[in-house]
Amino acid sequence: MKKLNILLVDDEQEFVVTLAERLELRGYGVSISQDGEAALQRFIHQEFDLVILDLMMPGMNGLHVLARIKEIRPQIPVLLLTGHGSTREGTEGMRLGAFDYLMKPLRIEDLIHKIKQAVPLKTA
Amino acid sequence: MLLRNLWHKAVNAMLTFPEDSTSPQRYVTLKRNIILIMSLVCIVPLALMAGINYRQYRNNVESEIKRPIHVMAEDTRHAFELFIEERLSTVRFIASAYTYEELRNEHTLQRVLRTMRSEFGGFIDLGLISSTGILMAYAGPYDLLGNDYSQQPSFHEVSVRGVYISDVFMGYRKFPHVVIIVQRMAEDGRTWFIRATIDTGRYEALIATMALRPESDAFLVNHAGILQTNSRFYGKVLEKCPLEVPTGIHSTYITQIQDPLGQDVLVAFAPVRADYTLVIVKPLSVLLHSFYALKGEMLVLFCVGAFGVILAVVGVADMLVLRIRNADEKRSRALQELQHTQKLSSIGRLAAGVAHEINNPLAIINEKAGLMKDLVALSESFERQDRFLALTENILQSVERCQTITHRLLGFAKRIDVQFEELSINNVLQDTLGFLERESIYRQIDIQRDLDPSLPTLVSDKGQLQQVFLNLLTNAFAAVENGGCICMRTRYDEKRKRIMATIEDNGCGMNDEVQKHIFDPFFSTKKGNGTGLGLSITYGIIQKLGGDIQVRSQAGKGSAFTIALPLQGLAEATNERTEL
Numbered sequence: 253m254k255k256l257n258i259l260l261v262d263d264e265q266e267f268v269v270t271l272a273e274r275l276e277l278r279g280y281g282v283s284i285s286q287d288g289e290a291a292l293q294r295f296i297h298q299e300f301d302l303v304i305l306d307l308m309m310p311g312m313n314g315l316h317v318l319a320r321i322k323e324i325r326p327q328i329p330v331l332l333l334t335g336h337g338s339t340r341e342g343t344e345g346m347r348l349g350a351f352d353y354l355m356k357p358l359r360i361e362d363l364i365h366k367i368k369q370a371v372p373l374k375t376a
Numbered sequence: 377m378l379l380r381n382l383w384h385k386a387v388n389a390m391l392t393f394p395e396d397s398t399s400p401q402r403y404v405t406l407k408r409n410i411i412l413i414m415s416l417v418c419i420v421p422l423a424l425m426a427g428i429n430y431r432q433y434r435n436n437v438e439s440e441i442k443r444p445i446h447v448m449a450e451d452t453r454h455a456f457e458l459f460i461e462e463r464l465s466t467v468r469f470i471a472s473a474y475t476y477e478e479l480r481n482e483h484t485l486q487r488v489l490r491t492m493r494s495e496f497g498g499f500i501d502l503g504l505i506s507s508t509g510i511l512m513a514y515a516g517p518y519d520l521l522g523n524d525y526s527q528q529p530s531f532h533e534v535s536v537r538g539v540y541i542s543d544v545f546m547g548y549r550k551f552p553h554v555v556i557i558v559q560r561m562a563e564d565g566r567t568w569f570i571r572a573t574i575d576t577g578r579y580e581a582l583i584a585t586m587a588l589r590p591e592s593d594a595f596l597v598n599h600a601g602i603l604q605t606n607s608r609f610y611g612k613v614l615e616k617c618p619l620e621v622p623t624g625i626h627s628t629y630i631t632q633i634q635d636p637l638g639q640d641v642l643v644a645f646a647p648v649r650a651d652y653t654l655v656i657v658k659p660l661s662v663l664l665h666s667f668y669a670l671k672g673e674m675l676v677l678f679c680v681g682a683f684g685v686i687l688a689v690v691g692v693a694d695m696l697v698l699r700i701r702n703a704d705e706k707r708s709r710a711l712q713e714l715q716h717t718q719k720l721s722s723i724g725r726l727a728a729g730v731a732h733e734i735n736n737p738l739a740i741i742n743e744k745a746g747l748m749k750d751l752v753a754l755s756e757s758f759e760r761q762d763r764f765l766a767l768t769e770n771i772l773q774s775v776e777r778c779q780t781i782t783h784r785l786l787g788f789a790k791r792i793d794v795q796f797e798e799l800s801i802n803n804v805l806q807d808t809l810g811f812l813e814r815e816s817i818y819r820q821i822d823i824q825r826d827l828d829p830s831l832p833t834l835v836s837d838k839g840q841l842q843q844v845f846l847n848l849l850t851n852a853f854a855a856v857e858n859g860g861c862i863c864m865r866t867r868y869d870e871k872r873k874r875i876m877a878t879i880e881d882n883g884c885g886m887n888d889e890v891q892k893h894i895f896d897p898f899f900s901t902k903k904g905n906g907t908g909l910g911l912s913i914t915y916g917i918i919q920k921l922g923g924d925i926q927v928r929s930q931a932g933k934g935s936a937f938t939i940a941l942p943l944q945g946l947a948e949a950t951n952e953r954t955e956l
Contacts, residue, residue: 270740357735357775357776
């Protein structure tokens with residue numbers, strides 16, 4: 253089975269590093285970016301199966317990054333992370349083509365579940 | 377300068393009132409000032425008018441009263457003058473027509489006296505006095521023959537002036553009479569005098585012809601102020617007149633004085649020849665009787681007018697102050713509401729900020745603990761591995777608890793999308809109650825449903841309404857004892873076009889102090905079991921849905937929360953982002 257490649261984008265280093273390690277423990281290949289610009293650069297040059305994207309970031313906003321990703325490779329599913337109690341940004345992201353959104357702090361089980369939903373064939 | 381300052385102070389005191397205070401005293405002051413100023417403005421001109429009218433009318437009345445008195449005085453004076461003149465010319469005529477010798481004859485004298493009595497009346501006797509002052513002949517009822525008048529002042533006066541009219545006196549005869557003496561100078565140089573006595577009863581008769589009213593008086597006085605006729609009120613003939621008679625007047629003179637009896641009287645003085653003054657006295661009270669009646673009427677009219685003005689002014693002031701008061705109260709209520717909303721808004725923003733800041737580290741803790749759990753689970757079995765797993769699980773659970781709080785906080789602070797649909801409030805209530813059915817059975821709580829089946833449907837957010845009812849019902853459940861009673865009521869307010877839903881309990885209730893704060897975030901009476909957000913979220917939702925929420929509660933008796941919802945949700949609530 254081919255390893256699933258995930259691009260994880262979040263500005264909070266401690267959070268992103270830890271989450272990446274947990275995903276790797278579960279058999280995923282994870283690349284990390286800590287801002288939108290870097291993430292887009294990575295996305296252009298490298299193949300990914302899934303993008304996990306935080307919406308609240310300094311510099312380039314999450315929704316903006318999402319829009320660019322959908323321009324470059326629209327078939328790649330994007331999972332959004334939001335720190336807000338509001339579902340507004342989440343639904344806004346889904347309108348822009350995101351697969352779904354999750355609220356931080358998140359339960360790893362929920363995340364795995366969503367990943368499996370987003371990329372059913374490769375993980376099957 | 378001082379006066380101006382005082383005036384300014386008075387006006388300021390009257391017109392200003394404590395602007396900032398909301399005490400009832402302020403309105404009392406305001407009302408008093410309005411009444412005072414308006415009354416003054418209305419009544420002062422009224423009083424001035426009345427005063428001017430009064431004076432003018434009084435002047436008119438006085439001159440109208442004076443005129444008839446004047447006429448009467450003149451007439452009577454003429455009558456007196458005529459009377460005296462007539463008697464004088466009669467005596468003069470006799471003195472001229474008869475010689476000394478003829479008058480010396482007693483028969484002739486008797487005959488002349490008889491003729492005078494029959495023709496003129498008033499004559500009592502007639503005498504002839506020689507140049508030496510001895511009464512030479514006499515016709516009359518008394519025996520005066522041989523009397524010597526040479527030493528009397530009247531004799532001297534007649535010797536000089538040719539004619540003499542005496543004051544009234546008693547003389548030898550002991551009843552009042554007047555003596556007229558006329559001097560005759562014959563062609564041969566001899567001098568004699570004719571002396572005639574007139575009964576003053578004729579004077580009285582003349583005065584009687586004036587037909588005075590019983591409270592009026594008229595009499596004659598001489599220069600010395602001695603009464604020449606009887607007066608009704610001021611003494612008998614020959615007594616001193618108590619009224620001061622002006623001297624040196626040449627025509628009728630009318631004045632108003634206070635008589636010795638203390639009465640205000642109108643007095644007319646009319647000089648009769650140079651000898652007497654005719655005095656007519658009329659009490660003002662009688663003359664002014666009609667005027668006093670009118671004065672009374674005017675006073676009554678003025679009082680009624682002033683009373684009417686005051687009544688109207690008080691009414692207007694009452695209404696005005698009530699309006700002002702209502703407006704003030706409305707304003708202060710609106711201000712309070714605004715402050716409350718602002719308070720909620722700022723607390724909400726603060727809460728959202730805090731929640732957001734905490735959320736990030738919370739996510740890190742969550743991931744770190746999760747990783748720890750993963751690592752422990754993956755590693756080979758080691759001492760106390762289970763304990764580690766349990767501890768990380770504990771951390772994760774605590775994080776989850778924190779998460780619910782931050783999510784609620786953010787939910788309270790940020791607008792959640794409202795989804796409007798047509799729904800029946802009764803159904804929403806029933807559905808919500810379903811969540812609590814088990815508890816109500818377990819705690820034997822009597823749930824009464826007084827739901828109006830004819831309620832119109834409304835367009836609103838079902839989920840939000842469920843949240844609201846759940847909050848209110850949870851509170852009601854917390855408030856009542858086991859076996860308590862909770863009542864749900866719905867009805868339609870035709871006037872306001874609103875659906876009213878009430879949830880009432882007979883639980884512990886709240887005092888006024890608690891009621892003031894129930895919608896504040898983080899205010900809780902559940903001591904550690906509540907977040908203090910339930911009612912503030914409820915409040916926010918109801919506001920968002922375009923409704924309002926009212927509470928009525930009494931400590932120990934229970935509480936009732938009433939929600940009023942519009943039939944159609946607020947359109948703006950669906951589009952605009954409003955922070956609460």
